[in-house]
Amino acid sequence: MRHQHAETLQAVFSHPLQHNIRMSDVEALLQHLNAQVEHLSDHRLKLQLTSGETMVLHAASGLHHAVLDQDGVMRLGRFLERAGITPEHPDPPEPHARGDQAKRLVIHLDHRGARLWWLVGDENETSTLEPHGLWSTHQRLTNRHDRDVAGQKAPLDYKYLHQLTEAVIEADRVLLLGHGHGQSDLRQQLTKYIERHNPRKAEILESETLDDTSCSDEELLAIARKHFGNEPNRKLDPAAH
Numbered sequence: 001m002r003h004q005h006a007e008t009l010q011a012v013f014s015h016p017l018q019h020n021i022r023m024s025d026v027e028a029l030l031q032h033l034n035a036q037v038e039h040l041s042d043h044r045l046k047l048q049l050t051s052g053e054t055m056v057l058h059a060a061s062g063l064h065h066a067v068l069d070q071d072g073v074m075r076l077g078r079f080l081e082r083a084g085i086t087p088e089h090p091d092p093p094e095p096h097a098r099g100d101q102a103k104r105l106v107i108h109l110d111h112r113g114a115r116l117w118w119l120v121g122d123e124n125e126t127s128t129l130e131p132h133g134l135w136s137t138h139q140r141l142t143n144r145h146d147r148d149v150a151g152q153k154a155p156l157d158y159k160y161l162h163q164l165t166e167a168v169i170e171a172d173r174v175l176l177l178g179h180g181h182g183q184s185d186l187r188q189q190l191t192k193y194i195e196r197h198n199p200r201k202a203e204i205l206e207s208e209t210l211d212d213t214s215c216s217d218e219e220l221l222a223i224a225r226k227h228f229g230n231e232p233n234r235k236l237d238p239a240a241h
Contacts, residue, residue, distance in 0.1 A: 001090045005029045010087050012077050021073060023059040023066040033085065053083045084203060105171035106224040107164065109178040109186040110212065116167055117221060119228070124221065129167075131160045161193040168194060168201055175224050176207045 001009075008029045011018050023045070030037055030047055038046040043059035043066050057076060059066035068076065080086070104119040113130040168174050176187040187207050195202040208227060212220070 001032065005032045006087070006090065009080075009085075009090055012073055012080065013087050017070050018073055019070040020067045023057075023068060026057070026068060026076065033091075047079070049083050049085075051083045053079060055079045089199075103170065103172040104224075104228055105167060105174045106221070107167070107174065107176050107190075108212065108220055109176060109190065111186075114164060114186075115217070115220075117224065118171075119221075119224065126217075129160065129163055131157045158193075161190060164190055165194050165198060165201075168205070169198065172204065173228065174205050175227055176205060177210060177212065177220060177223065179209050179212060 004025070005028065008021065008025045011021050012026075023043070027037055027045065030049075034050050036046075036048040040046055040056065043061070045057045045059070046054070047057060048054045055075065057068065057072055059072070060069045061067075085091075106117040106119065108115045113128060116127045116129065118125040176190065178185065178187050180186070180188075191202065191205055191207075194205065206227070208223065210223065215223075
């Protein structure tokens with residue numbers, strides 16, 4: 001981000017709240033963020049980000065330039081924050097790819113390991129990852145504390161989490177399936193790891209809690225497709241042509 005745009009973004013989020021930010025600087029910032037900017041009457045701008053967020057900004061008349069007053073600055077700050085744009089994260093999140101065009105990854109996590117499905121149209125590609133060390137004992141994490149030094153938690157399997165993260169990096173949307181609470185919930189462990197090592201990818205993680213003790217692979221895939229909002233494409237009937 002250019003220094004000028006970074007300064008404008010910082011001014012929008014500064015404390016105490018600023019006012020008299022030039023509307024031309026705001027417009028330049030939003031165009032840099034690939035927003036659609038439409039000029040309306042009465043010094044108003046209609047804004048739409050790539051995420052789909054929209055709003056209308058009303059400028060006040062400054063001495064030489066149209067400016068944002070404090071209310072406008074506050075509304076713009078909330079608008080950008082909802083879209084995931086802050087001085088710490090100045091680039092807008094990539095919009096979710098839709099339907100079967102998205103690289104949709106489903107990860108079912110339990111104490112035995114991870115099953116991964118890539119949903120590609122009607123087809124799916126399946127793979128598995130198994131944990132290492134203490135995590136490979138097939139015991140639930142909450143039951144492993146007895147094997148450790150008293151008062152210590154079972155150590156995280158960073159190699160396992162790294163392998164899962166590498167799969168997440170390749171995806172547009174990721175659904176984590178599983179159950180549990182706290183340290184026994186591997187979805188939370190993976191989410192925290194990704195937030196720490198690749199925070200931009202943490203934004204694409206979605207999660208569903210389910211009783212997976214008796215779910216078949218077909219049932220898990222049906223849950224995932226319903227979550228993503230699209231069933232497999234119907235194959236064309238050659239007789240219809």
